[in-house]
Amino acid sequence: MRDHLLVVSDLRQIVGENNVISDADLMAPYCVDWRGRFRGSALAVVKPASTDEVAAIVKYAQAHGLSIVPQGGNTGLVGGSVPLGNGNELILSLARLNRIRSIDTATDSVVVEAGVSLAGLQAEAEAHERLFPLSLASEGTATIGGAIATNAGGTATLAYGNMRELVLGLEVVLHDGRIIHGLKQLRKDNSGYDIKQVFIGSEGTLGIVTAAALKLFPQPKSRLTAFCGLQSPEHALKFLELTKRSSGALLTTFELIPRLGLDLVLRHFPASRDPLFATHHWYVMLEFSSAAASLADMVAEQVIATAIELAIIEDGVFAKSLAQSDVFWALRENLPSAQTKEGASIKHDISVPLARIPGLIEAVNRDVLSVMPDIRPLPFGHLGDGNLHYNFQAAIGSDSRAFLARSEEIHAIVYRHVAEADGSFSAEHGIGQVKRHQLSHWKDEISLDVMRQLKALFDPDGRLNPGKVV
Numbered sequence: 001m002r003d004h005l006l007v008v009s010d011l012r013q014i015v016g017e018n019n020v021i022s023d024a025d026l027m028a029p030y031c032v033d034w035r036g037r038f039r040g041s042a043l044a045v046v047k048p049a050s051t052d053e054v055a056a057i058v059k060y061a062q063a064h065g066l067s068i069v070p071q072g073g074n075t076g077l078v079g080g081s082v083p084l085g086n087g088n089e090l091i092l093s094l095a096r097l098n099r100i101r102s103i104d105t106a107t108d109s110v111v112v113e114a115g116v117s118l119a120g121l122q123a124e125a126e127a128h129e130r131l132f133p134l135s136l137a138s139e140g141t142a143t144i145g146g147a148i149a150t151n152a153g154g155t156a157t158l159a160y161g162n163m164r165e166l167v168l169g170l171e172v173v174l175h176d177g178r179i180i181h182g183l184k185q186l187r188k189d190n191s192g193y194d195i196k197q198v199f200i201g202s203e204g205t206l207g208i209v210t211a212a213a214l215k216l217f218p219q220p221k222s223r224l225t226a227f228c229g230l231q232s233p234e235h236a237l238k239f240l241e242l243t244k245r246s247s248g249a250l251l252t253t254f255e256l257i258p259r260l261g262l263d264l265v266l267r268h269f270p271a272s273r274d275p276l277f278a279t280h281h282w283y284v285m286l287e288f289s290s291a292a293a294s295l296a297d298m299v300a301e302q303v304i305a306t307a308i309e310l311a312i313i314e315d316g317v318f319a320k321s322l323a324q325s326d327v328f329w330a331l332r333e334n335l336p337s338a339q340t341k342e343g344a345s346i347k348h349d350i351s352v353p354l355a356r357i358p359g360l361i362e363a364v365n366r367d368v369l370s371v372m373p374d375i376r377p378l379p380f381g382h383l384g385d386g387n388l389h390y391n392f393q394a395a396i397g398s399d400s401r402a403f404l405a406r407s408e409e410i411h412a413i414v415y416r417h418v419a420e421a422d423g424s425f426s427a428e429h430g431i432g433q434v435k436r437h438q439l440s441h442w443k444d445e446i447s448l449d450v451m452r453q454l455k456a457l458f459d460p461d462g463r464l465n466p467g468k469v470v
């Protein structure tokens with residue numbers, strides 16, 4: 001292998017002196033994942049500013065037997081964006097590919113480079129009176145490339161779909177440096193195999209996304225956020241059915257939160273307040289939006305009134321201003337951080353068919369509590385999509401290490417019930433390093449074989465994000 005110093009100097013020839021980091025301290029933040037569970041090391045962090053520079057780096061890596069770990073905002077939750085530390089990896093940061101190339105308000109589409117943050121694109125769309133709907137708690141840092149590579153979901157999937165549904169076209173650098181120029185902004189294009197789909201959700205293992213053509217939507221003129229208290233997940237499901245039936249496409253968010261979740265946010269974010277007068281076992285935060293002025297408000301008020309009348313929910317409150325809506329959203333979005341502040345937790349990102357959710361929660365809690373009676377179940381999240389972050393918080397004052405040492409036991413219980421319900425062990429976060437060793441339990445042999453063949457086709461030397469997914 002080429003000498004480390006020569007590699008750094010060669011890369012500087014491609015991207016400029018200041019755009020290669022090789023100092024270990026400066027590389028450290030790029031080498032550890034968001035949750036601090038995976039730490040690796042790399043030969044260098046390279047920061048190209050154009051698709052051609054990405055292609056040149058990939059060709060260089062191929063010529064010198066180096067591997068490439070694509071990295072966007074490094075907010076991924078499965079260890080996919082950090083190197084393994086096997087001595088020959090380059091971190092390819094897409095941060096400098098940060099231009100919005102064009103916005104077309106006639107076709108409601110935008111062409112954007114991979115390193116633009118989700119929040120940056122949302123703001124740009126808003127400046128053109130459009131909506132880019134993908135919304136995650138990490139949107140200030142997470143990038144378009146990362147969201148495509150992980151097929152990210154989030155709080156608006158219910159209405160607008162995952163990232164996959166928002167992609168019209170992709171520009172991708174292949175393992176040998178060739179570039180697929182696929183940025184057509186067409187709503188219909190059945191001209192053969194739809195190659196871009198292969199890269200969406202491939203977690204940087206099949207190609208490097210450098211730009212994307214994405215869908216935009218009309219900006220909502222009315223939007224109403226509500227926070228409701230209810231008795232059980234069964235009631236939440238009935239509430240979802242009622243809401244979908246009565247409001248159709250106006251329903252954009254439907255998030256489930258147990259009392260423990262709200263308690264943790266109230267405890268660790270002292271500025272937050274319980275929006276409801278009484279205490280409830282469960283909560284739903286939901287949002288309606290419409291391109292027609294006042295429609296969302298009208299429909300939402302009717303739906304909530306009917307739900308109270310039918311005793312499906314116990315209480316509900318509307319945000320009367322944008323500021324109050326932000327307060328409700330903060331209760332939901334601060335939940336993952338509140339969990340971290342509270343102490344150790346064991347996490348799962350699962351999905352099951354909607355009708356199975358109440359039974360799943362009952363069975364999983366029962367079985368987990370039977371082996372760890374003081375554990376605190378905290379299933380929350382995107383109920384509208386059948387996706388729960390099925391987490392468990394350690395008992396107050398318990399030993400974190402001893403608690404986490406029992407993770408596998410808890411995973412086994414959760415995943416057994418998820419499998420019985422015909423669900424998925426990775427609803428929106430991907431496989432990365434964390435779930436790679438379990439993939440074979442969840443896919444049939446033929447699907448696994450096709451996945452391996454795709455990997456061999458798009459990355460014959462195994463240099464694109466090695467040790468991730470397959």
Ligand SMILES: Cc1cc2nc3c(=O)[nH]c(=O)nc-3n(C[C@H](O)[C@H](O)[C@H](O)COP(=O)(O)OP(=O)(O)OC[C@H]3O[C@@H](n4cnc5c(N)ncnc54)[C@H](O)[C@@H]3O)c2cc1C
Pocket residue numbers: 034069070071072073074075076077079080081094114135136137138141142143144145146147148149150151152153154155203204205207208209210336428429432465468
């Ligand atoms: C607080 C918090 C909340 C979150 N909420 C959600 C949520 O609601 N829904 C959800 O789906 N996820 C969520 N996530 C996970 C994460 O934010 C998303 O997966 C996000 O899309 C990752 O974007 P990123 O730019 O940070 O990607 P990174 O973390 O940098 O990379 C993620 C993966 O994509 C690959 N990759 C990155 N850029 C490219 C590229 N240009 N080309 C090819 N491969 C690339 C990496 O190699 C890696 O495998 C959350 C994370 C946090 C920290």
